[in-house]
Amino acid sequence: MAEQDSDLAVRDPGYGDATIQSLNLLRKDEQLCDFTIRAEDREFKVHRALLAAASDYFRVMFTGHMRESNENSVELKGMTADSLQQIIDFMYCGEIILNFDNLTEVLNAASHLQVNRALDLCCDFIQSKLNFENADELLQIADVYSLNKVTDHFDVHILDNFEAFSKTESFINLDAKKLIQYISSDALKISSEFRLYELVNQWLHHDKARFQHAEKIMSHIHFALMTQPQLQKAREDYLMRTNTRVTQYVIEGLKYGLDVCCRQPVINERSEIRTTKKSLVVIHQGSAFRPFQVTAFNHERGLFYKLFSNTSGSCDCRVAVIDNFIYICRIVDFGGGTLMNSLCRFDPRHLQVQELSPMKRLRLDSALVAIGHKLYVLGGGSENLFVLDSVECYDVNTNMWTDEIPLLEPTHSHAATVTDDKIYISGGVSSTDRQPVNTFASFDLTTRTWESKPGIFYARRLHDMVAIDRKIFVLGGITRHGVSNTGQTPIECYDIQTEQWTLLAHTFSGRSIGHYIAMEGKIYSIGREHYSAAEDEIWVYDLPTDQWSKLAKAPNHMNLSSAVCTKLFINFSDENVERLKI
Template identity: 25%
Template sequence: MEEEHLTKFDLGDLEQHLVETDDFTIFNQDDLPMGGFQVMEDIRRKGKLCDVTLKVEDQCFTAHRIVLAAVIPYFNAMFTHDMAESKQMEITMQGIEPSALESLINFAYSGKVKIDSSNVQSLLVGASFLQLAKVREACADFLKHRLYPNNVLGIRAFADTLACWSLVEACNRYLQKHFVDVSMSEEFLNLPLPEVRDIISRDELNVQSEENVFEAIMSWTKRDLDQRSDSLPELLTKVRMPLLTPQYLTDRVGTENLIRSSHECRDLLDEAKDYHLMPERRPLLQSFRTRPRCCNDIVGLIYAVGGLTKSGDSLSTVEVYDPIVGRWQMAESMSMLRSRVGVVVMKKKLYAIGGYDGIDRLATVEVFDPASKCWSKVCPMNCKRSAVGAAVLNDQLYVCGGYDGVASLNTVECYHSDTNKWMMVASMTKHRSAAGVVAFDGHVYAIGGHDGLSIFDSVERYDPTTGQWTPVTPMLSKRCRLGAATLNGKLYVCGGYDGSTFLRTVEVYDPITSKWSFIAAMNVTRSRVALVANMGRLYAIGGYDGVSNLSTVEVYNPELDQWEFITSMCAHEGGVGVGVIPLP
């Protein structure tokens, strides 16, 4: 029969392009879309089948409407809607440079664009105009890696005009981290008053001393004395003068003619001197001017303190993580076993507060000095506390709630390192054990926790100037044994336990809108997790996943909204207290 004479084919290569069912076959040529665009680009360069000319200034570029509409949102809207330009053969463009338009037309055909120092600004403007989000993002990333003290303010202003907020934020973080160098640049000295005021008001400025901020505003003022001298009192209110040394206040600030000739400036100087002369009145003199600045992008060593073994025993062990080398190593152990311990860093020293030693809840406190690498005991708290929250505000250590072995607590204590004494302050409105406690926006926040019967989504905050606790917008989820930290002017909480489920969800609170929102969840569930900010990232350390204690660590990148695992702890299995000591 004829069928016996048919040639046999090897279908191996063909089969990979076929999708077969009993009724039909679909052939798929993967390289067709890109190959088709390459052919259209060749046709365009030969000047064939082009149906639109784009004119900018004195230059013209021909193209195919269908290609422009397929790739560039601006032209898609123009050509597919009943706009006058949809029928015009020649379209005059405004607001984009000829070279940028040419590059972005080529991008529509090839999917590639060259970005360099000579064209990045015009490309960013063009990509913003044409609504090419990914090209715009690539231009922003190019500039983020080329920020310097002498250009960051100019790039920030440029990004702001284009509403390129990721680049604005990168510039803000850079100028905060490198404020001293930026403040000596021509761009800074030529800034208008509102921008100078905004910059020097930031908590996140990386300065060794408020001297750097004072000298910056004096240099700015003296650049144009006739026009700017009247602004000095306003700027001086943003300098944290009480944090200057008495010697500097007397020898430098007090002898400055511009200060001496201004009644308002002299009042601010007197306020700072009173802060030093009357330490017993410092609690009454608290304001943002007495609050130390803290730059989140500064490299710090992360200390994991106490915690639990895999079998649940309390530890005195301490280990430290260096984010530069990405390695944990052992540090000097505490004098006592402590799990569920409160940990803070104050004046570059690490405090371990209360906790549980396997037998009893603790009131004892010990402090680690990284210079001497030694732990020493300080005055114990008035109450025994495990599962305690702790935070530092205005160089004072606050401990909130916890568990004393009998009941959850609502009491709050405040420690002054100068006097080595604890004093009771106003109690919280709720009894909170295993709550998240952070210093944020000039207040102490107590977040979630439980009272032995109920787990809370509620949040309250303490104002040291009024001595009162007031409610704040509750979280979206109830949580105890959560992690809490602040980063870039926002408050984050992660993990915990809601009474039925161990959590891996993460929420962020924006004080401007007073709203919580969910962000990317952690990779694993973590109750009894420690959360800390370092180098512009959040570190979620240890915890309990419902089955076992954890030694794993993951880090959150707020720019990518993404968590990734890093090196696990070597000596701990969860339940640690964590603090960050900035490197010198």
């Protein structure tokens, strides 16, 4: 009985539209109209309440101390009767008939009467018609009526189509401030940085008086992204030969090309990739039957790009990112059972891989993290099947390895992540009984000490950890022997502030041994084992809804032994990347 008496809000989704339609019919029949508007000898019978609700101008008129608040009519100057008719019709039905002939008149009336929704529709109309041929005229109209949405939209259009824009007179006529606004943006899409340099150089040489802006303008060209022949060609330009500061930018680019071959290059704004978002990158480890590959996923276009490929097979890859370089620790099989360490660095600026100094000790199933300009390789198993507690640290600036404080206990097949300048590790296989453990610990780089933390609920190995907003998520893995693999192992979440664990959604299966990466507040996974998912699929976990969903199908399988993933800034507009789409 109590349930029968409970309240239930029931809503009619079409009630508002039906009511407005009824008011419009009353207006057309001139029923219950209580106000008259005149313009150019024409009269319009209307309802005060509706006008006050739709127009800030009329709301102030009717509710304030203006003379018209006590009168039954008003005559409006400065607008045509036709444009007033359009705005009144809009207030009653939400529709405007727009074309280039009446656009200015309608804008004038909507602006005068402060009908903001009508102004928004005018903005949408202008944006739909705006192109490089009519931009000057339409942008002038937008400027008169302070339509910032239109100018912002056109700026985005220019950034998306900068090379097409460079062929217009508007580009040549840009002032230096506006040009700098465009070329300093990471959202600028260009086929190559050298092409951008050529366009900027063209703008400068159009008027020698512009040379005074050369240093400031050229400081926004990313010379480190150019090839050595392109930099040499730029260096021979008249402007470069006569402006020593601009020449230094080119020399800086040349130095990047030399440094990247033997050491960590200096990274600044002129060596950054032009993009605003990181992308999912998958490293395929390679084998006797499949090449070593680095592929990237363009989320906007739903396409994969093969950024790098060679025939060197490897296994047990671990990856970390520093300064938008991927550092890859791996084991290379030279045949005959000979395994050797390898550390290489993938540079997305030039799509190249550089070999670096390898670890001092061979490690299988270790964990790798990056903090600042250092890599930390933790634990693992030796080639003689010993479980290790040792930690090695690699300094990217010196290309040298040193020993670090060892783990609290020997462990392999564990997971590690970094947050708040601390290293966290969980689970793995101990040296005691060779079974998965539920341990959880952190390493403080300041005090250089390990601290044991509350353990995870499920002992697991070959799992992953990611950190988002001071929370650590443990995902996937294989549980202890004897635990059913047909069940589901939940995601576990650790709150750093409260030091408490929470169980979240189930992973796809008890033997979920994929790889995970946190990106834009979500968790991406590759290489899953799931009754409805294949190993060539990418799935996404949404934290607020605690739900998984399929994102894309990859060109290759991505299981635990064949691929790992990370995130990186990739410029998919670059001609060298564009031609590599799969």
